[in-house]
Amino acid sequence: MLSIDRTTYDAIVAHAKRDHPDEACGIVAGPEGSDRPERHVEMVNAAGSPTFYEFDPTELLELYKQMWDNDEEPVVIYHSHTATEAYPSRTDIGLASEPGAHYVLVSTREHGNNEGPVEFRSYRIVDGEVSEEDVAVLDALP
Template sequence: MVQPFRCNTIDATRARGKAVLTPISQVATGSGLRSAAPYAGRVLRIERVTRDAIVAHAKRDHPDEACGIVAGPAGSDRAERLVEMVNAAGSPTFYEFDSLDLLALYREMDDRDEEPVVVYHSHTATEAYPSRTDIGLASEPNAHYVLVSTREHGNNEGPVEFRSYRIVDGVVTEEPVEVVEQLPTNTVADEAVADETVESES
């Protein structure tokens, strides 16, 4: 059995029977690794139902840390599909993704032409700000790192801290969170096609 490993934003591959840590921007495939395209925006736009589901997960797992990923089409920056992960550590101070579960998820995302748009976890006794461990493990500059703090109300009713960050080369930058009822239907590709159509008609 492959042992779970402690991580925030890392992929799991297998080498010589051990879990190996590689950047989350590289997804294991049968033919190698593919890298995600950079995101253009600096705002996390997330549907209310997804935001509420992340908060519910954090409250449900309190006093242990919760963790998971929101996947979306590769290169789109659209947080569409919530995937709750199990904290294999069962700890209130850190979390572990099981390496086999994580590898299976990345293979599934690759098959669906998806990538991790949001990587989230909760803090149960501290504010929703990346710890030194979180920062050190943040190897994917394109992801939104969401932190949820349940320190005030635990798994009871009440508000939580819900914040998002970019972490690049050890530099933490908080970004606005825009909660919407529904993500816009137009993708970047759709907008490009529309622009080309207008130009051809003019």
């Protein structure tokens, strides 16, 4: 199960809506081994595409250096789908390289960047196997 605080949840949804019709992407880092998503980092979709996302390699390397320096790891890796459901595509599954991370997908297909709900789902992706997990949005992490 992914437990995430309301502020981080809202920030991920706002990022997905703001970048629509292009896919948004980012990472939520947390202390190594904690499974606590604490530091939300919006990333640039270097692909600038409504159907694909790609982290900018320089930006991603800088983030990993920061995480190493802070004894952090990527707890949540997220991106949005703008025209399809919040389920990992074959490309998403192939790119999933952090077996300990929660892969969050936010679908903005119904309302785009307008007011209205989004589809927010989380998965574990290990060795190409996708398992959906429950998401608990809390006022604050315990």
